[in-house]
Structure formats: C-alpha cells, structure tokens
Amino acid sequence: MQIAEIRKIARGIVKVDELLARYTTYGVGGPADVFFEPADADDIASVITWASKNSVPCFILGGGSNLLVSDKGFRGIVIRMGKAMSYIRVDGERIIAGAGAVLAKVVSAAVDAGLTGLEGVTAVPGSVGGALVMNAGTQLGSVGDVVELVRVVTCNGELIDLTREEMDFAYRWSRLQSDKSKIAVEAVFHLKPGVKSEIVRTAERLKKKRSLSQPNGRSAGCMFKNPEGTQGAGWMIDHLGLKGMSVGDAIVSDKHANFILNTGKATASDIKALAEKVRDAVRAEFAVDLEYEVRIVGDW
Numbered sequence: 170m171q172i173a174e175i176r177k178i179a180r181g182i183v184k185v186d187e188l189l190a191r192y193t194t195y196g197v198g199g200p201a202d203v204f205f206e207p208a209d210a211d212d213i214a215s216v217i218t219w220a221s222k223n224s225v226p227c228f229i230l231g232g233g234s235n236l237l238v239s240d241k242g243f244r245g246i247v248i249r250m251g252k253a254m255s256y257i258r259v260d261g262e263r264i265i266a267g268a269g270a271v272l273a274k275v276v277s278a279a280v281d282a283g284l285t286g287l288e289g290v291t292a293v294p295g296s297v298g299g300a301l302v303m304n305a306g307t308q309l310g311s312v313g314d315v316v317e318l319v320r321v322v323t324c325n326g327e328l329i330d331l332t333r334e335e336m337d338f339a340y341r342w343s344r345l346q347s348d349k350s351k352i353a354v355e356a357v358f359h360l361k362p363g364v365k366s367e368i369v370r371t372a373e374r375l376k377k378k379r380s381l382s383q384p385n386g387r388s389a390g391c392m393f394k395n396p397e398g399t400q401g402a403g404w405m406i407d408h409l410g411l412k413g414m415s416v417g418d419a420i421v422s423d424k425h426a427n428f429i430l431n432t433g434k435a436t437a438s439d440i441k442a443l444a445e446k447v448r449d450a451v452r453a454e455f456a457v458d459l460e461y462e463v464r465i466v467g468d469w
C-alpha cells in the first residue's frame with residue numbers, strides 16, 4: 170500500500186503493521202497494514218476519501234469490545250477513534266460525544282448532570298461509535314432510543330447529520346451496518362431531566378445485575394444475537410450442556426453460555442472454531458441458525 174501517500178494526507182498518527190490484539194478486549198487479532206488515529210473529523214474525511222478513490226478497504230475501530238479480529242489481521246486501513254475523538258460535552262439536556270468516547274463515561278456524565286435516558290446502557294462496554302453501529306443496549310433500553318443526531322463523514326469527505334429516523338435503529342442494528350459509505354464521528358443524545366438519586370439507583374442496580382449474570386474475563390460480550398421466537402441464545406447453549414466446552418484456551422463461560430472467554434492464549438481461530446461448534450450444536454438440536462452479534466473482522 171502507498172504508506173507515504175497516506176502519511177502525507179493524514180495529520181494524526183499513522184503506524185504500519187500494528188497488532189490489533191492490543192486494541193481488542195479478546196486480546197487477539199493480527200496486524201493492520203495501516204493503523205491510523207485521526208486528529209479530528211476532517212482528518213478522517215481526507216483519509217477515507219483517499220481510500221475510497223484508491224479502493225483500499227477501511228475498518229473503524231472503537232473500543233474493540235465487540236470484535237473478533239482474525240489472527241491474520243486486516244488488509245487495508247484501520248481507523249481507530251482515539252483521544253482526539255473522545256470528547257464529551259454536556260449542554261443542557263443534550264450530551265455531545267465523539268465517536269471514540271467510552272460509552273460508560275457518557276453514562277456517568279448523564280448521571281452527574283441528573284439526566285435520565287441512558288441508564289439502560291450502564292455497564293455496556295464499548296465506545297460511542299461502536300454503540301451507534303450496534304445500537305448497543307440491554308432489556309432496559311438501547312442507545313438509539315435517545316439519539317437525536319449522528320454526525321457522519323461520507324466517503325466523499327462530506328460531514329452530514331443523520332436523524333434518529335435516518336439511522337434505522339433496530340435490535341442490535343443501525344443503518345451504519347449496511348451503509349459502509351458513512352462513518353459516525355459524533356453523537357448528540359437528547360435526555361430528560363430526572364431525579365438524580367433515582368438515576369443513580371437504576372444504574373447501580375443494572376451494574377449489579379450484569380456482574381451477577383455475566384462473566385468478567387476476556388470476551389466480546391454476547392457472541393450471538395437472540396433469535397426471535399426462542400428463549401435466547403444463552404438459554405439454548407446452556408440447555409445443550411455446552412458450558413465449559415473449549416477449543417485451546419477458548420471456553421464457553423460457565424456463568425453465561427452466550428459468552429466465549431479467552432482464558433489464556435486463545436487465538437482468534439480457536440474462538441471462531443468454538444463458536445462454530447456451538448452453532449452446529451444449536452442447529453442440530455433446535456434447527457436455528459445463530460447469527461453472530463460479535464463483528465467478525467479481517468482475513469480468515
């Protein structure tokens with residue numbers, strides 16, 4: 170790839186063959202040909218315009234908490250929303266956050282400001298950008314419920330604002346999953362004033378609930394989506410007695426069967442092989458094709 174050209178265009182940090190394992194909660198993932206941490210939204214615009222003209226694939230990395238990146242890594246440019254894209258501002262009933270901001274910090278800012286509406290995503294790991302793409306959430310609500318606007322950079326280098334309706338939010342879904350020509354750079358959340366003690370209580374209750382039902386180790390959260398009309402992926406996997414099943418150091422969690430943990434030196438291939446074993450077993454018993462909730466990235 171034309172590294173020199175990218176270095177000329179980009180104002181942020183550009184690295185070559187950076188190991189992605191450093192940036193994922195699973196701690197797995199091979200090198201990215203080019204790893205880029207933009208200085209601001211315009212910097213992203215310049216680089217993706219160049220990439221789109223030169224047909225170089227780009228992948229956007231947020232918190233790395235919902236990804237399974239191949240051991241072979243990614244051929245193209247990985248754009249990591251780093252420090253410069255991690256701002257959080259409170260403005261009356263609105264919170265404006267850069268795509269790189271840690272979602273939990275946005276929730277804390279809302280709680281501190283006595284604003285209600287984001288408690289549902291308390292303790293959900295990840296960045297704002299990732300949460301927008303995935304419409305991250307729990308049974309108590311998803312980020313899409315309180316989004317007013319999402320600012321995106323298009324592959325032509327334009328900055329445009331999408332409304333909540335235009336984002337097409339649904340269960341673990343938003344338009345940004347199918348429309349690869351747009352990259353979220355900022356979100357405006359419109360919340361409501363609430364009673365601070367109640368907001369804190371709800372947030373604490375959710376944190377506790379999550380720590381009781383979900384494991385702490387290295388994972389990417391729930392591996393599969395809950396298929397409609399079933400009791401949930403976790404229930405089916407548990408029912409089949411698959412907790413504890415392993416491939417290498419990858420293991421199906423004893424605490425929540427829809428989590429696959431890296432308990433040591435598991436590779437991305439170990440994790441994927443175990444996930445496929447689980448899918449095969451669920452297909453054989455329940456005639457259900459589990460769909461990955463975790464994003465599978467790179468060359469396999």
Ligand code: EPU
Nearest residue numbers: 307308382390391393394395400401403404407424425426
């Ligand atoms: N269950 C089992 N065994 C297990 C796990 C779950 O029988 O090992 C049963 C539970 O008893 C329950 C049902 O399966 O009847 C659902 O389980 P749970 O309440 O734990 O919720 P979930 O549907 O598995 C969803 C989200 C989580 C989110 C929780 C809490 C998905 C795929 N998962 O889990 O999100 O934290 O609700 O709201 O939608 C994630 O997105 O990565 C994630 C973990």
